[in-house]
Amino acid sequence: MNIDKTTSEVPKPSKETKLGFDPDRLMGSEPKGSESEVKSSEPGKLIDFDKLITRLTDRIDSKDLYSTRLERVRYTPVDGPNGSWVGERGESKYMLNNPEVNEALAKYGRDGIEYRNGVVDFSPVAEAKVTIEGMSENRLSRKDESGNHLAGNFEKANIKLAEQWNKERRDGKDDWTHTDIEKWRKENKLTWHENSDMKTCELVPTIIHEAFRHSGGVFEINKKNNRNGGFDD
Numbered sequence: 001m002n003i004d005k006t007t008s009e010v011p012k013p014s015k016e017t018k019l020g021f022d023p024d025r026l027m028g029s030e031p032k033g034s035e036s037e038v039k040s041s042e043p044g045k046l047i048d049f050d051k052l053i054t055r056l057t058d059r060i061d062s063k064d065l066y067s068t069r070l071e072r073v074r075y076t077p078v079d080g081p082n083g084s085w086v087g088e089r090g091e092s093k094y095m096l097n098n099p100e101v102n103e104a105l106a107k108y109g110r111d112g113i114e115y116r117n118g119v120v121d122f123s124p125v126a127e128a129k130v131t132i133e134g135m136s137e138n139r140l141s142r143k144d145e146s147g148n149h150l151a152g153n154f155e156k157a158n159i160k161l162a163e164q165w166n167k168e169r170r171d172g173k174d175d176w177t178h179t180d181i182e183k184w185r186k187e188n189k190l191t192w193h194e195n196s197d198m199k200t201c202e203l204v205p206t207i208i209h210e211a212f213r214h215s216g217g218v219f220e221i222n223k224k225n226n227r228n229g230g231f232d233d
Helices: 015-019 069-073 099-106 153-168 178-187 206-211 217-224
Strands: 083-085 093-096 113-116 119-121 128-131 190-194 200-205
Touching: 099 206, 128 153, 153 178, 153 190, 153 200, 178 190, 190 206, 200 206
Parallel strands: none
Antiparallel strands: 083 093, 093 113, 113 119, 128 200, 190 200
């Protein structure tokens, strides 16, 4: 397969054009205070998070993160006309009032996305998961001043997934390349989410990734390097 190496993303239309609203507007200035018990959407019933199924957000130790809980929660959505939390902000499920996004979620049997300790959990809607070496603030590949190729997070993830699919003989093939993966993920409207553990990446639907505001791996790396973090776009 002769596919040119892709080192940059095709410019995307604005979030508001694609989603019908701008997820940046869901961000509030301050999170709610921490509570030991969080009310669910059912009157009189409480959510016991200790009994929830363990997922990625439960396996990420907040002591290993460079951001504070306050910083992470400030990059989560807020209650409003576009959506609402089932319980506490940043510690429960966020549900959107957006038919297109909800249709995408329904394909995975979901009606929202969970957050824990201010960390988003896209694992239930992930098509693939890989571990990469040397996650950086650079999602896209680039060249240094000497013209040397520097692989970005997305290319590293594509390489790892190609190795994984070759072992599995995905679609009967054992010659997947990172450029094949890049082409496939774009055709299927998927994007890589860099997790807050700064090691793992998950391949998730772009529409879902963009709709649920969050911090992530690049945010943590920027905090580690004393740079400003930001929405994991």
